[in-house]
Amino acid sequence: MLEVDINDLHFRNPLLLASGILDESGDTMLRVARSGAGGIVTKSIGMVPREGYENPVIYELPYGLLNAIGLANPGIENFGEEIKKAKEGGVPIIGSIFGGNVDEFVYLAKKMESYGVDAVELNLSCPHARGYGMEIGVDMELVEEIVGEVKKSVGIPVWAKITPNTDSVVRIAKAAEKADALVLINTIRAMAIDIDARRPVLSNKIGGLSGPCLKPVGVRAVYEVYSEVNKPIIGVGGIQNGRDALEYMMAGASAVQIGTAVYTHGLEVFTSIAREMKEWLHRNDYENVKDIIGAAQVK
Amino acid sequence: MYRVVKIERIKKETPSVKTFFFRDKSSPMPGQFYMLWLPGVDEFPMSISYIGEIKGFTVKKVGAGTSRMHSMHEGDKLWLRGPYGHGFSPMNGKILFVGGGSGMATLAPIIERLPGDLLIAARSRDELLFMDRFKERKIYVATDDGSLGFKGFAHELLEKILEDTKYDAIYTCGPELMLRKVIDIASSHGIEIQASLERLMKCGIGICDSCSINGYRVCVDGPVFGSHELAEMDELGRYRRDRAGRKVPI
Known part of the structure; x- marks a missing residue:
């Protein structure tokens, strides 16, 4: 009932682990797969090991999380073993990569392919790392070139994860149109100040906001892009329960990614969302979740 | 969100370890920890060593954050979040x-x-x-x-x-x-x-x-x-x- 296919990749359910959450070590990814995730997107991996920012890197808010981990990652050369371990989980593994230019993205994508990932996700949207992520992801010519060159270099599907920190997510989605799928959205640039300390909480000052407060922004982005770009969309942002996941899919997403809800609900969140989705579909006489994709699009 | 607590008393335990006593409304279990923020210095995990009405962190001087703590005085503030994690549970026998x-x-x-x-x-x-x-x-x-x-x-x-x-x-x-x-x-x-x-x-x-x-x-x-x-x-x-x-x- 929940099975979906995206670019010939088969997912037992449309609930993928979002990049950046519990996806740095192979053992942890394996555990998430065994907890019911339909697929796993790895932590974003770059050319060299990167320690990320000093603490605090995370701040808990009543309506979500603010983070600036700073693209901490062990570097592509050290990631093969982690992928190998994660693959034991039997679900598709999507290798997330970030580069500072076209050549780096191409190199990283080829390397990920050689490690056996099922697809690559281009991080064009991290909101808090100088020279990477959204700093590249708002330059439409560069986005088009990166996506185009990576597509030419690998045989596996290429997903582009796009930033909401722009005046037009549709324009960026169109620039990334050569990708096999679009992932919408990454976190929103945000800040929190501790008034007793009289300074921003995060060591990087600015971070990315995730969680329930982000859902309407993500749903809007998916809805807008669905009618403009003819590529599968993976929705991300604030999904906590079955109703949230169905909302994204009705806006036009073929699958969704879960991140912050792992913090609010634990690793059981994948099975609880799947159960709630099935119950709703059953009550409303749907045989397959695919039938609701884009169902809320009003002509 | 952080809570701010005031250090009420500091006790030197060993040449490299001090206990910082404070009041806080949380009710930790033995073995749980807090994230402790010293604005502008560092944020780090610290297990709780006294869990009654008066609570305590017993801190060994190891890095930048704990060194700064060792230079603090009674009346200074600490920023906390937590308690976090799974603590100890009772076991039977000797x-x-x-x-x-x-x-x-x-x-x-x-x-x-x-x-x-x-x-x-x-x-x-x-x-x-x-x-x-x-x-x-x-x-x-x-x-x-x-x-x-x-x-x-x-x-x-x-x-x-x-x-x-x-x-x-x-x-x-x-x-x-x-x-x-x-x-x-x-x-x-x-x-x-x-x-x-x-x-x-x-x-x-x-x-x-x-x-x-x-x-x-x-x-x-x-x-x-x-x-x-x-x-x-x-x-x-x-x-x-x-x-x-x-x-x-x-």
């Missing part, structure tokens, strides 16, 4: 608590709740922690330099003790290499064990994967783990993860 160095700080609240004997270990006599706090208990002492009690490591003394005394359960906290040995000894003697682990921790809330050992997150699945989970951790005492997430030999 209990031995094995604390190495500042690991005694983490064990202290569970020692206060349960009867049992102590094995306190440190580099030297003046680094032995909480000898006074638990002076009514039976205490085995080990020092690396032999300045008090058994000369040698905690696990070496533990093996000697177990030759003629039977214990049913061990609670332990201390340096990772000591924990590895204590866990292996407990396992070979069929003794139930709970160990509080320490790993490089960033988020403290179970999402960043920095502190994971064999897929177990120290911050939310631990920091206290039982015999079954510990048996699966072949990385413990052998590999750690650095700030970039690289697996490096210990």
